[in-house]
Amino acid sequence: DTGVSQNPRHKITKRGQNVTFRCDPISEHNRLYWYRQTLGQGPEFLTYFQNEAQLEKSRLLSDRFSAERPKGSFSTLEIQRTEQGDSAMYLCASSPDLNYGYTFGSGTRLTVV
Amino acid sequence: GESVGLHLPTLSVQEGDNSIINCAYSNSASDYFIWYKQESGKGPQFIIDIRSNMDKRQGQRVTVLLNKTVKHLSLQIAATQPGDSAVYFCAETIAGYQKVTFGIGTKLQVIP
Numbered sequence: 001d002t003g004v005s006q007n008p009r010h011k012i013t014k015r016g017q018n019v020t021f022r023c024d025p026i027s028e029h030n031r032l033y034w035y036r037q038t039l040g041q042g043p044e045f046l047t048y049f050q051n052e053a054q055l056e057k058s059r060l061l062s063d064r065f066s067a068e069r070p071k072g073s074f075s076t077l078e079i080q081r082t083e084q085g086d087s088a089m090y091l092c093a094s095s096p097d098l099n100y101g102y103t104f105g106s107g108t109r110l111t112v113v
Numbered sequence: 114g115e116s117v118g119l120h121l122p123t124l125s126v127q128e129g130d131n132s133i134i135n136c137a138y139s140n141s142a143s144d145y146f147i148w149y150k151q152e153s154g155k156g157p158q159f160i161i162d163i164r165s166n167m168d169k170r171q172g173q174r175v176t177v178l179l180n181k182t183v184k185h186l187s188l189q190i191a192a193t194q195p196g197d198s199a200v201y202f203c204a205e206t207i208a209g210y211q212k213v214t215f216g217i218g219t220k221l222q223v224i225p
Contacts, residue, residue, distance in 0.1 A: 004156070033211070040121055042202045042215025043157065056211050091156050101147070102213075104156030 004105035006092050012111045013082055020078045021108045025094030032075050033102060034067055035091040036060065043091055049075060082112045121200060123220040132190040134219045136203030141184060143205035147213065148177060148188045152199045157215075160188070160201075164208070190221075198223045 005024040013019050025032050030051050035043035046065070048056045051072035061067075064082075069075040079086055089109050093102035126132045138146065144165035149157035163170045163177045163186075170177050176189040186203050200218040 031211075040218075042204070042218055044215070045212040048211040058212070093156070101159040101162060102157075104158070106155050 004092055004094055004103050006090075006105035006108050008108055009106065010109045010111075012113060015084060015112055016081055018078065018080045019082060019110065020076055021090055021092075021110075023075045023077070023092030023105060025074070025092070026096075026103055027073075029094035029096050029103070030072065031095045031097065032069055033093040033095075034075070034077055035093065035104075037089040037091055037107070038087075046077075079110075082110075084112045086110060087112045121218050121220045123222060125222045125224060126193050127224050128195060129192055132188075132193045132197070132221060134188045134190075134201050134221065136186040136188075136216050136219075138184050138186060138203065138205045138216065140205060140207075140214070142207055143214075145206050145208045146177070146179060146186055147204045147206075148175075148186075149202045149204060149215070150197075150199045151202065151218070157202060193221075193223050195223045195225055197221060 007022045011019055032049040034046040036046055037043040045058050046061050047067050049069040052069050064080045067077045087110055089107040091104055091107045093104040095102050147162040148160040150160050151157045161172045161175050161177050163179050168179050174191045178187045190197055200220050202218045203216045204213045206213045
């Protein structure tokens with residue numbers, strides 16, 4: 001296990017479709033984070049899991065967004081009824097305990113057309 | 114790979130020179146600060162961190178300086194190399210909180 005893995009790397013979808021992204025964190029990391037990054041901006045916090053519990057959600061995470069981490073290992077982020085404004089890079093990160101030296105994945109680039 | 118550095122402040126330095134990247138943070142309550150490096154097509158990579166009870170911390174070729182009075186952070190890179198070319202983000206948080214707030218990045222271009 002050499003890092004945080006995200007799939008797919010790229011996703012192009014039509015407006016109104018649902019999409020789901022997957023994140024596999026470093027296996028011994030119990031904390032998992034989702035961030036969103038648009039071109040030219042820094043990442044913005046979306047949500048955080050400690051093991052399987054989703055403990056914090058940003059107001060950026062509208063009701064069209066849902067994240068799960070069912071067994072405290074991998075996580076999925078689903079966006080329903082995608083909008084053009086959802087186009088961004090979706091980054092996943094993990095850490096052992098409360099350690100801000102996150103390890104980020106390479107992200108999933110979503111383009112909504 | 115795609116660029117994360119569109120329209121960002123850009124710093125160009127000669128290979129071998131020292132680089133200084135500056136950042137103003139926003140929350141006076143923040144007490145933990147991190148610098149990340151992001152190369153094109155990749156996620157951010159942790160470089161160095163500093164707590165508010167310190168004003169300087171050194172790593173390998175990198176030094177972070179913190180001035181809480183004016184809410185300013187800087188990242189110094191010694192003997193800059195082509196591999197240092199990337200976008201650099203400062204980030205702030207309050208120790209114990211989960212959310213990290215990233216600042217506006219700076220694109221570092223190293224001229225061979």
